[in-house]
Amino acid sequence: MQDFFQQALANIEDHSEIKKMERVSGGDINDAYFVQTNEQAYFIKVNQDVPRDFFEIEANGLQAIKDTKTIKVPEVYFYNQPEQDEKALLILEWIEKGSPNASSSKLLGEQLAKMHHPQKDKKFGAPHDTFVGEITQENGWYEDWLGYYKEKRLTPQLNLGIENGRIQAGRRKKLEKLINQLDKYIEAHPPVSLLHGDLWGGNWMADKNGTPYLIDPSLLYGDHAFELAFTELFGGFGNDFYTRYQDIFPLPPHYEEVKEIYQLFYLLVHLNIFGEGYGASVDRILDYYV
Incomplete structure (x- = not known):
């Protein structure tokens, strides 16, 4: 080597x-x-x-x-x-790793909100395919976020789950029903933001001075609420992060209503990669919305 x-x-x-x-x-x-x-x-x-x-x-x-x-x-x-x-x-x-603290968490929230600043000249999606874990994430440009999220995010995970036997019977019916009524929850035209795309606690770090860094992106342009929903799924982000983020770029009033539908995508990815250990979380969300 x-x-x-x-x-x-x-x-x-x-x-x-x-x-x-x-x-x-x-x-x-x-x-x-x-x-x-x-x-x-x-x-x-x-x-x-x-x-x-x-x-x-x-x-x-x-x-x-x-x-x-x-x-x-x-x-x-x-x-x-x-x-x-x-x-x-x-x-x-090589970034010499330090220990994240309240100051670095607050700065991360501020800087991420600035990164998410709406871009009026962009469509939704991405110009090329990316990866989420080992799964190829097909992309493309869409005029509306609802169409992108339905056709490029949830539906491919549904099809993959059917193929590998992890989305069957009642789970399949409920997911298909939710996808078909997605317009009840997802905005067609939220502000377009540049998103990291895979922002969980393991994909940011602080250097020895406490300065935050983003790593391992799976980039796309989309609803900033999609990014923030994933940060809440597996932890790794303190209250200072969310408070400062909201100071710069407030989340939409319906965020709590849509948050778990956005988390559903990442849970389906984990279900399809790692197996049934994520099945109960998927089913809980489906039971709530359908």
Whole structure:
């Protein structure tokens, strides 16, 4: 692996010796490494048997967030587009991790709200497919958010669940019914915001100074309530985060009514990836709305 990293680092003109290389935590999908050369430290992700653009999509998402000049992301140094049987690799800036506190949580809320600032010249969706976990997330541009959420988010998860046997019988009927009456809950034309797309507690971090960083995006343009609903699903965001966010960009009055329908998408993803452990949560939401 060291030779592989050395060759990859040559693409960014770091020909210096690798002094240290060790495995670090980096999520369920990728192998992740801390690599220290004589010049600097890097965070390197590695995967295999993934699409050629797997890391390119992540790199583009990080760049899009960086371009908003609202919130920090790790610098992208290099990614490859591997041929079949080759390893995929992404080289990022190494961020020395600190302990999130009330100040960093508050700053995260402020900066995320600014990142979500409505963009009048954008449609809903994304220009290319992304990934949610290991699942390919098909995208496209839509004039209305309701159509996008129905056709590109809930319906594909329904179809995948039918295919893998995890959405059957009553669960299937209720989900189909909810999708068909989605216009009772979802706005067709909310403000269009740039969204991280996979913002749970593990996809943000604070550096040693408490400055928040976003990582591992699955970018799209959509309703900012969709993003905030997911932040509430698995925790990792303090009260200071939500208070400061609302100061900058208030959530719509119907947020509590629609929140669990937005969380349903992510629960369906987890059901389809990890199995029935998420089934009870899916059923609880379906029983409430249908």
